[in-house]
Amino acid sequence: MNSKNKDHIQNEPQAPQNGPLETGVKIDGLQQVIELLKYADPAFRESLLKRLTHRDPQLAKSLRKMIK
Numbered sequence: 604m605n606s607k608n609k610d611h612i613q614n615e616p617q618a619p620q621n622g623p624l625e626t627g628v629k630i631d632g633l634q635q636v637i638e639l640l641k642y643a644d645p646a647f648r649e650s651l652l653k654r655l656t657h658r659d660p661q662l663a664k665s666l667r668k669m670i671k
Contacts (some may be wrong), residue, residue: 640670 616645638647648670 637666637669640666 640651643651652663652667655666
């Protein structure tokens, strides 16, 4: 690479260190799911947990413990 190309690369604007996900509102998705399950209609809660059990039994088991 010649010096002209090096200067061009060094003079390019730098991307900000914090991307859009890092500067926005922080979301605790797991906590939101726990809150949803705690306050959901019992039939709806059980339906969600049964479907989740088929996909990820360990997660479903953990959520059941957390919502009690």
